Amino acid sequence: MKIESIKTFTFFDETQRKYFIVKVETDDGITGLGEVGIGHWGAAIQQAIQHLSDLCIGADPLATERLWQRMFRCGFFPADKVYACAISAIDIALWDIKGKALDLPVYRLLGGPIRDKVVCYPHNRASTLAETVESCVETTRQGWKFARFDLPADLSESNESGPLFEPREAIPRAVELISSIKEAVGDAVNLCIDVHTRLDTANSVALCKALEPFNMFFIEDPLRSENPASYRTLRQQVSVPIAAGEQWSSKWDFREVIEEELINYARIDLCIAGGLTEALKITHWCETHFIDIVPHNPLGPVSAAAGVALCMASTNVGVQEMPRAPGSYAQDLFPKQVLFEDGYARPRDEPGLGVEFNETLALERPAPLNSWPPEFHRRDGSFNNW
DSSP states (O other), rough: OEEEEEEEEEEOOOOEEEEEEEEEETTTTOEEEEOOOOTTBBBHHHHHHHEEEOOOTTSTTHHHHHHHHHHHHTSOOOHHHHHHHHHHHHHHHHHHHHHHTTSSSSHHHHTOOOOSOOEOOOOOOSSSHHHHHHHHHHHHHHHHHHHEEEEOOOEEEETTTTTEEOOOHHHHHHHHHHHHHHHHSSSEEEEEEEOOOOOOHHHHHHHHHHHHHGGSSEEESSSSSOOTTTHHHHHHOOOSEEEETTOOOOHHHHHHHHHHHOOOOOOOOOTTHHHHHHHHHHHHHHHHHOOOOOOOOOHHHHHHHHHHHHTTTOOOOEEEEOOTTTTSSTTTOOBBBBETTTTTTOOOSBBTOBBBBOOOHHSSSSSOOOOOOOOOEEETOOEEEE
C-alpha cells in the first residue's frame, strides 16, 4: 500500500465555524483524515502540505515514524509551526489509515484501552459574567463534570480594535465570576480558567494568588508561550495547578517545563505539536514527571477523535478539552463522530479514528484559507493578546 494523494478542505459548518481537514488517500482505496491546528494560517499551511506531499506520495503510509522524521527534518532546517501543523494533520490521517488497514481502532494501536471513557470539559464562553455563570449551570445540568471559562475582558468598552482588556481590572472580575460560579454549581464541578496568554508574569502571579482559595482544577496558559523559562519564575511564586502548552509545536518546546516540572498539566495540541506520533512521545515523557495531559482541542471531530484516542491509551490524563458535545454539531459534515454521554467521550470500536467526512458537502461550503482571531486592546490603545 502506498500514499497516492493528499487533499485539503477548508469549509464552514452551518454556524459559520471554519474547519481545515486533510484527507490522505492510498492506492488500496483506504483513506485517512487529519485536522490542521491553526486554521487562520490556512494558505501557508496548505502550501506546506503541498510541499510535504513530495515526501509522502509513493511512501508506505504505515511507516508513520519514518515519515514523521522525514517531514520534520528533510528540509535540513527543523519544521517551524506552519510545517508542524501540516505534519500534524498528515500524521493523524496516517494513523487513521493504519487503524483501517489493520482493522483496529487507533486507541488500540497506541496501547489502549487504559480506561473505559474519557472525562471532558466544555467551553463556557459568554459575553457577560451572568451569561458565563448560566452557561456553567447549563452544562452541569447536562452532566458535564467540569466547567472552563475565560479570564474576562470588558466587552462594554469595545471599539474598532476589539474588546478592552486591562489586566489589573480582569483579576477582581475573575474572582467575582468564580465566586458566582461556585455558588451556582457547588463544589462537585471542577473549575478551570483560561488566561489565554493575556497576562505578564506579575499580573499572572497576582491572579494565581487571588484564586488560591477556590481550589481550581487548573489555571490555563497564564503566560505567553514564547519563553517557556518564564514558567520557572511563576512556579516559584504560586501554588495553584498550571496548564500550558497549546502553542508549542514539538517535544523540544515542552522539554524545559517537563524536565523542571514547571507545569502540572501539558496542553498538547495534536494538530499543532506533530500529530499522534509526537504527542505520544510527549505524553510518555510527561508520565516520568507525573504531569498529566489535557489535550488541546478547540477544533472539530477529527481533532476530538485523535485526542480521545490518545487519552484512551495513556495513564496520565487529567481531562480532554471538548468545546461542544460530539454529535451535537456539524453532523451533516461529520455524520460519524466519537460517542459522548454525561460528560464523557468514548471512541467508536471500529477501525481507525471512527470519523466519517462528507467531502461533497464540504466542497459546497468553502471558507477562505486565511482569517484572523479577535483582538484585545488596552485603554491606552496598545495591543493585548486575545
